[in-house]
Amino acid sequence: MQRISELHVNGTRHKIDAEADRSLLSVLRDDLDLTGSKYGCGEGQCGACTVLIDGQATRSCITRVGAAVGKRIATIESLEKTGRLHPLQEAFLEADAFQCAYCTSGMIMSGVALLSKNPNPDEQEIVRFMEGNICRCGTYPRIVTAIRKAAQSMKGGGR
Amino acid sequence: MSKHRAMDESFEPERYELMAESAYQFNFELERRDFFKLLGGGLVLVFTLDAFASQESGRQGGESGRRQTGQSMPKEIGGWLQVAEDGSINVFTGKVEVGQNIRTSLAQAVAEELRMPIASVRLTMGDTDLTPFDMGTFGSRTTPTMAPQLRKAAAAARQVLIDLAAADLKVEPAALTVNDGKVIDSRSKQSIAFGKLTKGQKLLKVIPDNVSLTPATEWTIAGKSVPKVNGRDFVTGKHRYTSDLKLPGMLFGKVVRPVAFNASLGAVDIRDAERMPSVKIVRDGNFIGVAAPDAHTATLAADSIKAYWRSEQQPSGKELFDYLRKQATASQPSARGSIEEGLAKADKKLEQTYTVAYIAHAPLEPRAAVAQWEQGKLTVWTGTQRPFGVRAELAEAFRIPEDRVRVIVPDTGAGYGGKHTGEAAIEAARLAQAAGKPVKLVWTREEEFTWAYFRPAGVIDVSSGARDDGTITAFEFHNYNSGPSGIQHRYDIPNQKIVFHQSKSPLRQGSYRGLAATANHFARESHLDELARAVKMDPLQFRLKNLKDDRQSAVLNAAAKAFGWGKTKTGGSGHGISAGFEKGGYIATCAEVSVDRAAGKVRLVRVVEAFECGAIVNPDQLKNQIEGSIVMAIGGALFEAIDFDNGKIVNGKFSRYRVPRFSDVPTIEAVLVDRKDLPSAGAGETPIVGLAPAVGNAIFDATGIRLRSLPMAPNGLKI
Numbered sequence: 001m002q003r004i005s006e007l008h009v010n011g012t013r014h015k016i017d018a019e020a021d022r023s024l025l026s027v028l029r030d031d032l033d034l035t036g037s038k039y040g041c042g043e044g045q046c047g048a049c050t051v052l053i054d055g056q057a058t059r060s061c062i063t064r065v066g067a068a069v070g071k072r073i074a075t076i077e078s079l080e081k082t083g084r085l086h087p088l089q090e091a092f093l094e095a096d097a098f099q100c101a102y103c104t105s106g107m108i109m110s111g112v113a114l115l116s117k118n119p120n121p122d123e124q125e126i127v128r129f130m131e132g133n134i135c136r137c138g139t140y141p142r143i144v145t146a147i148r149k150a151a152q153s154m155k156g157g158g159r
Numbered sequence: 160m161s162k163h164r165a166m167d168e169s170f171e172p173e174r175y176e177l178m179a180e181s182a183y184q185f186n187f188e189l190e191r192r193d194f195f196k197l198l199g200g201g202l203v204l205v206f207t208l209d210a211f212a213s214q215e216s217g218r219q220g221g222e223s224g225r226r227q228t229g230q231s232m233p234k235e236i237g238g239w240l241q242v243a244e245d246g247s248i249n250v251f252t253g254k255v256e257v258g259q260n261i262r263t264s265l266a267q268a269v270a271e272e273l274r275m276p277i278a279s280v281r282l283t284m285g286d287t288d289l290t291p292f293d294m295g296t297f298g299s300r301t302t303p304t305m306a307p308q309l310r311k312a313a314a315a316a317r318q319v320l321i322d323l324a325a326a327d328l329k330v331e332p333a334a335l336t337v338n339d340g341k342v343i344d345s346r347s348k349q350s351i352a353f354g355k356l357t358k359g360q361k362l363l364k365v366i367p368d369n370v371s372l373t374p375a376t377e378w379t380i381a382g383k384s385v386p387k388v389n390g391r392d393f394v395t396g397k398h399r400y401t402s403d404l405k406l407p408g409m410l411f412g413k414v415v416r417p418v419a420f421n422a423s424l425g426a427v428d429i430r431d432a433e434r435m436p437s438v439k440i441v442r443d444g445n446f447i448g449v450a451a452p453d454a455h456t457a458t459l460a461a462d463s464i465k466a467y468w469r470s471e472q473q474p475s476g477k478e479l480f481d482y483l484r485k486q487a488t489a490s491q492p493s494a495r496g497s498i499e500e501g502l503a504k505a506d507k508k509l510e511q512t513y514t515v516a517y518i519a520h521a522p523l524e525p526r527a528a529v530a531q532w533e534q535g536k537l538t539v540w541t542g543t544q545r546p547f548g549v550r551a552e553l554a555e556a557f558r559i560p561e562d563r564v565r566v567i568v569p570d571t572g573a574g575y576g577g578k579h580t581g582e583a584a585i586e587a588a589r590l591a592q593a594a595g596k597p598v599k600l601v602w603t604r605e606e607e608f609t610w611a612y613f614r615p616a617g618v619i620d621v622s623s624g625a626r627d628d629g630t631i632t633a634f635e636f637h638n639y640n641s642g643p644s645g646i647q648h649r650y651d652i653p654n655q656k657i658v659f660h661q662s663k664s665p666l667r668q669g670s671y672r673g674l675a676a677t678a679n680h681f682a683r684e685s686h687l688d689e690l691a692r693a694v695k696m697d698p699l700q701f702r703l704k705n706l707k708d709d710r711q712s713a714v715l716n717a718a719a720k721a722f723g724w725g726k727t728k729t730g731g732s733g734h735g736i737s738a739g740f741e742k743g744g745y746i747a748t749c750a751e752v753s754v755d756r757a758a759g760k761v762r763l764v765r766v767v768e769a770f771e772c773g774a775i776v777n778p779d780q781l782k783n784q785i786e787g788s789i790v791m792a793i794g795g796a797l798f799e800a801i802d803f804d805n806g807k808i809v810n811g812k813f814s815r816y817r818v819p820r821f822s823d824v825p826t827i828e829a830v831l832v833d834r835k836d837l838p839s840a841g842a843g844e845t846p847i848v849g850l851a852p853a854v855g856n857a858i859f860d861a862t863g864i865r866l867r868s869l870p871m872a873p874n875g876l877k878i
Contacts, residue, residue, distance in 0.1 A: 022455050030411075030454060035403035036396020038572075040523050041604040045813035048523055076396035089394040096386055096783055100258025101393035102523040102572030108394060127821040134813065136523045136573055137258050138790025139783065140824045 004065050009034065010078035020066030024058075025049045027065045028075060036076035036105045040134070047133030050106035050113075051075050057113035059132075076105040079112070088112055091150040092143075099137035107133050111147045120151050187443050187556055187589065232308075233291050236319065237361035239312035240269065246340045246354030247279045248316075250309060253293025254301050255285035255544060257522075257574040259843040260780045261301045263388045264381075267777060268306045271373055271381040272313035275340040275353075277388065285546040285568030295545035297576060297670055299742040299841020302776060306839065307372070314373075315366040323356040375774035375835040382835075384779035389570070400572050401542045402527040402601045409529070410439070412590040412600035413461035414448040416610065419806030420667070422470035431463035439594040440464070450590040450598050473806040474665040480514050480618045483640045486663035493647070494656040498622075501633025501654030505624025507693040512620050513682035515641055515869040516800035517613040517666055519811075521818055524572020525607035530587035531597040537564045541584040542571030549581030556585045557592070575791070576670035577611055608811030613801055614671035615664060617641020619682035629696045629704045631687075638679060640664060645676025645741045645848060648683060649708040666803060672788070673847040676741040677795060681869055684737035684852030689865065698736050698856065699724055710771055711738055714747040714832055718769035721830045722749035731755065732764065733861025737852040743840030744772035745832075748789075748849030751825075752857040759875040761858060763793060763825040768849065771832035772840040778831055781842050785829040788846035793819045796851035798873045 002020040006013055009032060018027050023042075028034045028051070037060055040048030044059035051060045052074040079086040088111050091097070098104045107130070114121055114129045121129065126144050135143065233239060240250045250269050256262040262282050270277040283289050285296075293305075317337050324342035325332040328349055336343050341350040375382060392398040417424070424445045432440050432449060438460045439450045447466055451457035474482045502508055528541035537557065543549045546566040554561045571578065583600050591598040602610070617640045624633040634655040638646060640662035647657065671677075691701035699719050706712050715738050719725075728734060732753045739746040751765040766789050775781055798817050802809040810816045829846075851869055858876070859865050866872070 019455065026454055029403070033405065034396075035399065038400075038524070039402065039601065040525075041813045043604070043812060043814055046523065046604075080395050085391075085394065092394045093386060093390045096390070096779060098258075098387070098390070098393055099260065099783060099787055100523065100571065100573035101387075101390075101398070102400065104393050105396045127824075130821050134523060134818055134820060136521055136575075136791070136818060138787035138819065138824075140790060140819075140821050141786055141827055142783065144821070 002066060004069055007032075007065065007068065007073065008071065009073045010075060018065050020064060022065050023061050024051070024063040024065045024068050024073070025060035028060060028073075034075050034077050038102055038105060040103070040106070045132070045134070046103070047106040047110055048103050050109040050133065052109060052113055055113065055116060057110045074109075076109055079108070086112065087153045088115065088146065088150040091146040091153065094149060095142045095146040097139050097142035097146040099139055103133060103135045103137075107135065107143055111143070111150065114147065115151060115154065119154065121147065123148070187446070231292075234365045235363050236312050236316050236366055237363055238291055239309060240316060241361055242316065242320070242353045242357040242359070244354045244359040246352045247281060248273060248275070248313075248353075250280060250282045251290045252282060252284055252305055252309065253287075253290040253547060254305050255296045255546060255568040256570040257296065257542070257544060257578070258572075259301070259784065260387055260777070261296075261305075262570065263385055263780060264302065264776045265306060265309055266388055267381045267383070267385055268310045269313045271378055272310050273317050274337045277380055277385055279340055284570075286565070287546050287550045287567075288565045292547055295548055295579060296574075297544055297579065299744075299844045302839050302841040303743060306776070310372050311366050311370050314370045315364065316362055318370070319362055319364050320353055320356050324351045327351060327356070375839075381776055382774070383777065385777055386779075399569060400524055400527070401529060401540050401569050402524060402599075404529045404540055404569070404599065406529060406531060406597040409597040409599055410450040410452060410590070410594050411454040411457045412448055412450045412587055412598045413454075413457040414446070414586050414600070414606075415461050415464050415466050416606065417445070417470070418468045419470040420473065421806060422468035425467040425469055427467070428465040432460040435460050435463070439590070441590055441593040443589065446586070446589060448586060448590050450594040450596070454601075470806055475804045476802050476809075479616055479665065482665060483616065483618050483662045487639050487660040488662065490658050490660040492656055492658045496654030498633050498635050498654055498656055502624045504626065504632040506627040507690070508622070508624045509686065509690055509693060510620075510622040511686055511689065511867060512618065513685060513867045514619070515617050515678040515681065517616040517668070517803070518671070518795050518799045519608055519613055519801055519816065520575040520577025520611065520671060521608065521813075521816070522573035522575060522577055525602040525604055526578065526583040526611065527599070527601040528583040528587035529597060529599045530584065530591040532588075532591055532595075535559070535563060537588055538567065539565070539584045539588055540567045540569060541581065541587075542574070542578055543568055543581060543584070544574045544576070544578045545580075548579065549584050552581040553584060553588055557588065575672040576674070579670055580612070582610065604813060605811050608816065609808045612667040612669040614795075615641045615668040615675065616666075617675065617678050619678065621682055621686040623686060623690055625690050625694050627694050629691070629694055629701050631690065631705050636683065638675065638682075641678040642675025644674035645679040645739070649711040649738075649740050650702075650705045651707040652705065666801070672791065673741065673844040676739070676845070676848040677792070677851060678869070680737065680739045680848040681851040681855070684739070684849070685855050685865070685867065688735070688852070688856040688859065697725070702736070702738055706738075708740075710745045711740060714738070714745045714769040714771050717830050717832055718747035718749050718767050721769065721828055722751075722765075722767040724749060731861060733857040733859065735853045735856025735858070735860055737849045737856065739845070739849045741845045741848055744770060744842060744845040746770050746845050746849045748853040750850065750853035750857045752854060752861055754858065754861045754876060756862065756876075759877060761797065761872050761876050763797075763823070763854060765826045765828075766850065766853070767828045767830060768846060769830035769832055770842070770846055771834055772842045772845070773837035774835045774839045775831060775833045776839050778833075781831060782829045784842050785846040786827050788844070789827055789850055790819050790824055792847045792850035793823050795869055796854050796871060798870045800870050800873060
């Protein structure tokens with residue numbers, strides 16, 4: 001079995017020792033203690049495990065760690081910079097776009113990916129892009145509001 | 160009326176649905192040697208046996224110790240809250256946070272009575288060693304019972320702080336006020352911070368019975384839209400749910416699951432797993448599991464075990480409703496007047512049957528636990544709504560007294576009534592005991608779908624009669640298995656008979672957000688819509704005519720007004736309305752659907768829901784709960800159903816069990832009816848009960864097709 005010895009996560013090269021066919025999610029959580037990304041289904045259906053790989057929203061639970069080697073991986077832990085939240089994190093707080101919040105990391109990472117592609121998505125575009133993320137508490141309307149708010153506040157040079 | 164009350168009390172609606180029986184019994188054999196080792200020697204054992212005896216005598220019914228009684232509440236202030244030296248307030252409650260935002264609302268209650276910033280109030284929740292005993296976080300009881308309890312403790316603390324300051328400043332207590340964490344003498348302009356007054360000592364004063372609480376009309380912190388107090392921890396991913404915890408030397412556990420429900424374990428071949436280094440294998444009764452240094456190895460080891468299970472033929476989904484009717488046992492009618500006479504006076508009569516499927520809670524965080532044994536004491540972190548109940552389950556499973564078990568509940572990834580039991584906690588603890596190291600066990604989604612419990616399925620027969628002027632003359636209602644919650648209503652009907660029949664459920668069933676109120680409201684409010692149509696009356700006017708409860712009528716009118724009830728509809732669309740009452744709150748729901756008959760598609764376009772739950776504690780969080788309830792209700796109303804066959808779940812994963820997603824969400828308007836003159840009722844459940852009938856009634860309005868089974872359109876609308 002091929003073993004993976006290095007992973008580029010949140011701007012840092014991390015030494016790891018993991019079998020290549022383990023899920024990226026388990027390596028992030030168990031080996032690197034980056035537990036912001038969550039396990040929700042293990043089949044890429046709920047989006048709780050969403051991370052960015054080279055900027056693309058990716059379901060880390062069905063991504064082999066071997067497939068992420070040499071790529072830039074970003075998790076929820078990377079968004080807060082020197083005590084400042086990402087505008088989408090701020091917008092989630094403002095809109096109270098969570099209840100139990102177990103889906104929140106995945107929602108925010110998916111939202112960040114959307115906003116990087118489409119800085120001003122309308123409601124339909126948000127719904128289409130976010131359809132793979134489940135919020136069982138049902139805060140979807142607030143998440144849509146949060147993404148719209150973040151888009152507004154990011155206009156003119158935000159992240 | 161007295162008969163209604165008798166029924167409510169004898170049936171204890173909450174209790175009925177709480178009794179999720181264990182899916183498999185943990186009759187651990189626990190080698191005798193291990194047992195002694197666990198308890199740390201003979202001296203402890205003497206103590207243990209005493210505690211055991213008292214525990215046994217204090218327990219009623221046995222059933223996993225779930226019916227604990229005789230647990231006393233602290234009477235002194237210090238049992239509920241303490242003033243830290245820095246002046247912040249530490250509050251202790253056995254309630255747990257599972258997304259209903261009570262960490263925030265309870266902090267508001269305490270901050271209000273102590274007249275201090277909410278940021279200075281910290282809650283310790285759901286820790287059996289630190290917080291007072293609590294039955295559990297269910298039944299929307301936090302707001303009506305825990306909030307007043309903490310409010311009283313805080314108000315009493317305020318008085319003690321004033322008295323202490325009065326002694327220090329040598330002034331009359333009446334001359335002093337409290338603001339911003341300080342006691343203030345407005346004449347001398349002197350003030351003393353809370354922390355200086357108590358110096359970190361516990362307040363031992365007993366909370367007076369007559370302590371006066373701030374009325375809702377004077378609230379300045381409660382009653383306001385305070386955001387989630389620890390929201391930042393969630394948007395940054397910093398919050399540690401149970402499944403995120405890590406202890407030094409911790410192993411990862413995995414359970415080998417039976418092939419079907421009620422199966423017993425026969426021969427087991429563990430040779431492959433035994434060859435794997437550092438893997439601990441535990442077989443104990445019907446339990447077989449492994450612990451390994453990492454989750455991957457644990458899964459490989461569990462998968463390598465060949466277990467042979469014996470199981471018997473069991474009922475399947477296709478025969479469910481006949482089965483529930485045939486197995487019906489106990490029934491307690493609540494009746495008044497005479498159904499016969501009522502029907503004789505009716506111009507129109509109806510008789511219909513409604514059904515509801517089993518559905519899954521599917522909280523996004525599956526069951527998880529981290530267990531650690533230290534000197535014979537067991538500590539388990541787990542996401543449960545009943546920390547003290549799970550403590551009792553653990554004590555029973557391991558035959559140790561409850562005071563040697565500590566259960567800690569980190570803020571949890573939802574429950575919806577689905578996390579009352581301690582399966583994962585027991586499994587992790589058994590593995591940790593055998594391994595001699597802490598063990599983390601996280602259920603997979605498939606395990607959560609299969610080995611948790613379900614919202615009860617049910618069959619409901621309704622017959623009724625009404626006069627052409629819209630007066631309901633007779634109403635008979637029989638609910639088989641789904642439960643008695645919300646079975647009573649606020650309509651004024653002279654002749655009625657309402658019966659809940661317990662039955663034998665093929666699947667393990669238990670509590671679910673709103674319990675059976677969803678099923679009972681669906682049957683009743685759909686049926687009333689049918690009756691209104693039979694007498695050619697507007698469904699809103701029909702309801703108002705038969706109501707004598709102003710609070711119920713008020714929410715109906717509020718919802719109808721905001722919705723624009725009675726306005727013209729576009730082609731293919733339909734409007735539906737429903738009313739409801741549950742857990743002290745009144746609800747009315749209007750729904751607009753759009754039906755594409757050619758494609759067989761139903762789209763929920765708009766929902767307006769008016770809710771009155773007394774004095775509103777936090778308007779925005781209340782709206783959040785209403786919106787969330789409506790979204791969750793869409794699943795049960797239109798497409799969620801557990802499919803099972805001979806003791807196996809057929810659709811136990813998200814790719815096969817559809818839950819509401821972004822595109823399912825309609826425009827939602829929550830209309831809040833604030834009654835500052837009434838005590839606050841809980842709000843996490845009741846807003847879920849009205850959606851299904853409102854949607855069913857709207858579908859009928861659009862198509863003339865009456866759907867009487869939940870879910871109503873699992874594969875679209877078959878026309």
